Amino acid sequence: MLLIRCPYCGMDRPEIEFRHAGAAHIIRPGPPDRVTDEEWAAFLYLRDNPKGRVAERWRHVHGCGRFFNAVRDTVTDVFVATYKAGEPRPPESAPGASEPTEARP
Amino acid sequence: MADGFTDTPRFRLIEAPPLARFVLRLPAGALTAAGKAYGLALPEAINRGASHGERGKPGARVALHLGPDEWWLIVPEAEGAEVFAALEKALAAHPRSLVEISHRQVGFVLEGEGAADLLNAGCPLDLSEQAFPPGMATRSLFHRIGLMIWRMAPSVFRLEIDRSLAPYFVASMAESARDHS
Numbered sequence: 292m293l294l295i296r297c298p299y300c301g302m303d304r305p306e307i308e309f310r311h312a313g314a315a316h317i318i319r320p321g322p323p324d325r326v327t328d329e330e331w332a333a334f335l336y337l338r339d340n341p342k343g344r345v346a347e348r349w350r351h352v353h354g355c356g357r358f359f360n361a362v363r364d365t366v367t368d369v370f371v372a373t374y375k376a377g378e379p380r381p382p383e384s385a386p387g388a389s390e391p392t393e394a395r396p
Numbered sequence: 397m398a399d400g401f402t403d404t405p406r407f408r409l410i411e412a413p414p415l416a417r418f419v420l421r422l423p424a425g426a427l428t429a430a431g432k433a434y435g436l437a438l439p440e441a442i443n444r445g446a447s448h449g450e451r452g453k454p455g456a457r458v459a460l461h462l463g464p465d466e467w468w469l470i471v472p473e474a475e476g477a478e479v480f481a482a483l484e485k486a487l488a489a490h491p492r493s494l495v496e497i498s499h500r501q502v503g504f505v506l507e508g509e510g511a512a513d514l515l516n517a518g519c520p521l522d523l524s525e526q527a528f529p530p531g532m533a534t535r536s537l538f539h540r541i542g543l544m545i546w547r548m549a550p551s552v553f554r555l556e557i558d559r560s561l562a563p564y565f566v567a568s569m570a571e572s573a574r575d576h577s
Contacts, residue, residue: 292520299442299463299464300443300534302443304521305520305521305536307520307537308520308536308537353535353537353542354534354535354536355442355443355463355466356463356466357463357464
């Protein structure tokens with residue numbers, strides 16, 4: 292079974308305790324009265340779909356209940372890093388790292 | 397439900413007496429005040445449980461740290477109102493959420509040398525004593541349902557299951573016990 296490290300519990304926990312929750316670091320545009328339809332549509336619907344490392348939101352739903360962020364490789368399904376919500380994406384320095392994918396702002 | 401309970405030489409599943417339960421959400425700064433009012437220091441480390449007294453007997457207190465700012469408090473049924481009032485009073489100055497969940501869940505005790513094996517029939521956690529030593533408490537899964545597991549001693553597990561899912565849990569336990577016997 293794939294193990295995922297919960298940054299709040301500080302433990303490797305079984306994958307089925309977690310839920311995927313979409314791309315991480317998506318910034319909500321604002322203020323609302325100055326956002327164009329195109330910007331809002333992009334915020335809601337437009338996502339990258341890179342091959343390689345992506346930053347994602349995950350939730351330890353059957354555990355501590357917290358949302359956190361994870362860098363996962365979409366080719367190997369390896370979780371390169373997990374970090375608390377609100378923290379910046381960690382630099383790519385892990386051994387055997389594939390080419391870093393472009394992070395969204 | 398009692399006829400469905402598991403009772404073999406290697407493990408025994410028994411139902412806990414009626415208990416009062418609370419979910420307390422609170423910032424770390426209010427921990428000392430809460431512990432003082434509750435009569436038991438709330439564990440600071442996450443996924444840890446603390447207790448004193450005997451389950452269901454007067455004065456018994458349980459505190460389980462299950463989320464970064466979340467503690468479950470379990471006390472004898474008759475002392476629920478008193479504990480609730482004491483905590484509300486002591487924490488009046490702190491942002492907090494104290495919610496009674498007494499009837500949301502039912503408690504079980506799973507004990508015996510095969511208890512961890514039986515739990516692992518449906519729970520994916522590593523329940524070896526190195527990875528999950530006595531004192532650990534966490535939510536996890538058992539087959540298709542969520543549950544809370546608190547290891548009180550190497551072969552004693554205290555479990556909390558949502559009330560409506562308890563028959564499923566007891567039946568799954570009985571089935572797994574047949575496989576392990």
